[in-house]
Amino acid sequence: MPQYNFFLGNHPALSTAEIKAVFSAEDVNYEITGKKGKNLFVSTDKKINSLKIMDKLGGTIKIARAVDKKKDTVSDIVDFLQNTQSEGKIQFSLSGADQKDALKIKKILKETGRNVRYVEIKNTASIIHNNLVEKQGDLSMIDGLIFVTEAVQPIEELSRRDFGRPGSDSLSGMLPPKLARIMINLADAPFASKILDAFCGSGTILTEAIAMGYKNIFGSDLSERAIEDTETNIQWYLQEKNLNDIKYKLFLSDAANLDNVIEKNSIQAIISEPYMGKPLHGNEGKIYILKQTEELAQLYINSFKTLHKILRQDGSIIFIIPTFKIKNELVKIDCIDEIKKIGFNVEPLSEESPFLRYGREGQHLARDVWKFVKK
Ligand SMILES: C[S@@+](CC[C@H](N)C(=O)[O-])C[C@H]1O[C@@H](n2cnc3c(N)ncnc32)[C@H](O)[C@@H]1O
Structure with missing residues (x-):
């Protein structure tokens, strides 16, 4: 296997x-x-x-x-490289092993008359630049097994969509495209189905969805500026990639009023990072944070009431609910029970926890990713 x-x-x-x-x-x-x-x-x-x-x-x-284990690490790697790079210069990298092994491998291969280059890998970009995936030359040792890299994250493409796009609203903040992708995958919607971001901001989730192959895109936001940014960013991506089979509709609307503009029972998945409150500096008092969490709970509950109407039966919502950090205390938003009462089940994202947290040390806010399925 x-x-x-x-x-x-x-x-x-x-x-x-x-x-x-x-x-x-x-x-x-x-x-x-x-x-x-x-x-x-x-x-x-x-x-x-x-x-x-x-x-x-x-x-x-x-x-x-x-890679199949036959003899010992050095001989197995020598055999592997001779087979996979049978012509021209052999290029390889080796992580997780004793560097002496890499030098031994290089020496043995040279003795067979081959031209050999050992590449020191600093990050995934250097694997890409040295074409080591195509050459099957990026090797790693983990737990006594030899692995050959078959694919690496297209980090430069992702950064280009992150930093190279024309419209980015610094006020609403931006979701990392990698997290947008994770959320879209968790929704598990077919490519032809209709998907919506009800708080689309500058359109990160929608642009990522188009890049992944989704063709029926809906976006909405309360802010005119956000809708303009989303339009600019989607157009930029469609032109860059010369895509002309994507249908997308954007609405200037409160999430709680979307049933006025989107057909009932029509959306397969809603993927959103909603409004998460005013930016925090870390010196806010607990009363301020508690007031904010109450307001946000109300916003999310009101939105879910409407989102329930436009979602198809068995449709899902992947939604970020922030958790705030004040000093060493975590303050959560109390809305899950109300959302369940509206007509949703929580689908746990792991065996250990119903939600999964995305956050960095030192940030005042962590993003908890939840999956809700319409009952
Ligand atoms: C955190 S941002 C979303 C950022 C987005 N994920 C991105 O990467 O660009 C939240 C967005 O929610 C919008 N918003 C706030 N209240 C809203 C409401 N009641 N209905 C719809 N959108 C709302 C804001 O205008 C803002 O663009």
Whole structure:
């Protein structure tokens, strides 16, 4: 059975939930065989198309397949490189192993008359620039097994959509495109179905959805500026990629009034990072934060009442609910029970927790990702 290592980003639990969702969408039969730090080990019943899977994922940095173990590390790598790079200069990198092994491998290969270059890898960009995925030359040793990298995250493409796009509203803040992708995957909606971001801001989720292959896009926001930014960013992406089969509609609307403009029972998935309150400086008192959480709870509950109407039966909502940090205390928004009463079930995103947190040390706010399914 082929064995893989998924090298995950900074939020391994979210990345793991995303991988499970993508495997289910791609009908991959798999078993998670282990976890170690940011490494997720998976065995599958047949080889997977790592490039295609990577093309969908937001939370995985690298996908690597285990090489058959025959003799010892050095001889196995020498045999592997001779077979995979049978002509021209051999180029390889080796992480997780004793550097002496890399030099031994280089020496043995040179003695067979081959031209060899050992590449020191600093980050995924250097794997891409040295064409090591195509050459099957990026090797790593993990838990005594040799892995060959089959796909790496297209980090430069993601950054281009992050920083290169024309319209970005610094007031509403921006969701990292990788997290947008993870959220879209968790929704598990077919590419032809209608998807909506009801708080679209500058359109990060919608642009990412188009980049992933979604063709029927709806977006809305209360702010005129946000709708203009979203329009500019979507147009920029469609022109960059020369896409002309994407249908998208944007509405200037309060999320709680969307049933006036969007047909009932029509949307398959809603993926949103809503308004999360006024930017925090860290010196706000508890009373201020509690007042803000009450207002946000009301905003989310009112929005969910309407979103329930426009969502199809069994449709889902992937929604960020912020948790605030004051000093060492976490303040959550109390809205889950009310959302359930409206007619939603919470679909837990992991065995350990119903939601998964995305946040960095030192931030005043963490983003909790939840999945709700219409009953
Ligand atoms: C955190 S931002 C979303 C950012 C977006 N994910 C992005 O990456 O660009 C929240 C957005 O919610 C909008 N908003 C606030 N209250 C709203 C409401 N009641 N209905 C719809 N949109 C609202 C704001 O105008 C803002 O653009």
